Amino acid sequence: PEGMCRAQAEGAMAASQYVLGKGFDPDAFLTDIKAAKEAVGEAGEADARHLEMLVNTATALAVAGHGAVFLGVAYPFGVLPALACLLGALGISTARCMRWTIIGHHVGHGGYDKLQKSHPDRLPRHYKRGVFATGVRRFIDWLDWMLPGAWDVEHNKLHHYYLSEDKDPDLVERNFELLHKLPLPMFAKYASMVFWMFTWKATYYSPNTFKELELSRGTTMASRFWPASRSKTDPLTVADLFLAAPVTSLAKGELMGALFWFVLALQWLLVVAPFAAVVVSPALAPAALGYLGAWPFELEWRRAAWKALLFGVAADMLSNAHSFVIIVCNHSGGDLYRYSTSCKAYSAEWFLRCAYSSANFETGNDLVDGLYGWLNYQVEHHMFPDMTPLQYRKLQPLIKSACAKHGVLYVQQNGLYRLWKMLRVAVGDDHMQQCKAIIDPTAQRAVSEPADAGCAAAVPERAMGS
Numbered sequence: 001p002e003g004m005c006r007a008q009a010e011g012a013m014a015a016s017q018y019v020l021g022k023g024f025d026p027d028a029f030l031t032d033i034k035a036a037k038e039a040v041g042e043a044g045e046a047d048a049r050h051l052e053m054l055v056n057t058a059t060a061l062a063v064a065g066h067g068a069v070f071l072g073v074a075y076p077f078g079v080l081p082a083l084a085c086l087l088g089a090l091g092i093s094t095a096r097c098m099r100w101t102i103i104g105h106h107v108g109h110g111g112y113d114k115l116q117k118s119h120p121d122r123l124p125r126h127y128k129r130g131v132f133a134t135g136v137r138r139f140i141d142w143l144d145w146m147l148p149g150a151w152d153v154e155h156n157k158l159h160h161y162y163l164s165e166d167k168d169p170d171l172v173e174r175n176f177e178l179l180h181k182l183p184l185p186m187f188a189k190y191a192s193m194v195f196w197m198f199t200w201k202a203t204y205y206s207p208n209t210f211k212e213l214e215l216s217r218g219t220t221m222a223s224r225f226w227p228a229s230r231s232k233t234d235p236l237t238v239a240d241l242f243l244a245a246p247v248t249s250l251a252k253g254e255l256m257g258a259l260f261w262f263v264l265a266l267q268w269l270l271v272v273a274p275f276a277a278v279v280v281s282p283a284l285a286p287a288a289l290g291y292l293g294a295w296p297f298e299l300e301w302r303r304a305a306w307k308a309l310l311f312g313v314a315a316d317m318l319s320n321a322h323s324f325v326i327i328v329c330n331h332s333g334g335d336l337y338r339y340s341t342s343c344k345a346y347s348a349e350w351f352l353r354c355a356y357s358s359a360n361f362e363t364g365n366d367l368v369d370g371l372y373g374w375l376n377y378q379v380e381h382h383m384f385p386d387m388t389p390l391q392y393r394k395l396q397p398l399i400k401s402a403c404a405k406h407g408v409l410y411v412q413q414n415g416l417y418r419l420w421k422m423l424r425v426a427v428g429d430d431h432m433q434q435c436k437a438i439i440d441p442t443a444q445r446a447v448s449e450p451a452d453a454g455c456a457a458a459v460p461e462r463a464m465g466s
Contacts, residue, residue: 026348065091101373180428333421
């Protein structure tokens, strides 16, 4: 397909071992990738203005969305009130998605940290990794189902530095292994994905990121008493947390195990309670005005509050679906790779994996990039996580050109097409390519690495902050 290049190196090893053979020059590839980043330059005034525009846009969408829902539910059902409610829910949904995928994502990776140093006082201090959405600022900057600190551990560290390995908590094919094994007709498996699409942040991503956070802290109950019967790398869903895990412990007579899951579930509920209140917040205004006797509309306030609650939930489901479409398919498809070994961060192998296990979408302007949550630059983002959205736009054609020059896989396709390819893998209708590594680590070491660098897993120190 267009935008896809595969290396045709002489003497390439079998796909089950290594993808590229001895004809590939990792040293030259690494040089070109680093030169592409240098060519982009540092973040500056334009990046600061762009962030301000994104924040203002998200705020305007949220305010307008809540206002539209309030006015829409205040009148009897009709075309205009229904349209106002739907547009309001869409505005709330889009703002929520922007807060996470564009603003929180790039700030959380440290994309503006260098700008804070080079242009002091240009941006508020909280647009910095380790400060944004932490503590009380969670309620101001980015309040969602996931605890920002939990997402930092799960995404910034584990996902980015163990991409498409078994240690990657976002490995779709591994996470849906149970669905593959269920004796269900294929159409039923595809239909089940609709549930995940509209609920995934609450039913999977929130408890799973919380699990990773608790396991990363050496003194927590989870890190000290994690049940031996359950793998730490298995995905943790709401159903696992409240039903499957405790029932399994009780069935085995493990009372302490059942107590462990009960306590972990309570801890998680405390994390998500604030956002659960946000989901129902559209109903608060008509309810409060009604109780105070200040409801100014003819429609009974209780009916208006229930309608507002319905559209508050609808807004969250839309945000789930939007983020599912632009996130879950980033690294899954029958044309992308998963690995049985780890590798050294920022080595040639590591940069190659960023390309061979990522898919870009269409790119190029604020409308397209905004609708994709700026997740349409996955190859570039995984190569250099700490850049601003505008820098990725400049970097993308340079990386694509470098990959073409060296015969490296570079996937860039429509987001809905990538969603279909991901769904096929999720239900077991297709499978990802599997290999040990992209290149033989001994050959790479001989060409470009000192003898002790090897292909050992390494999360750089700067990735372990905040």
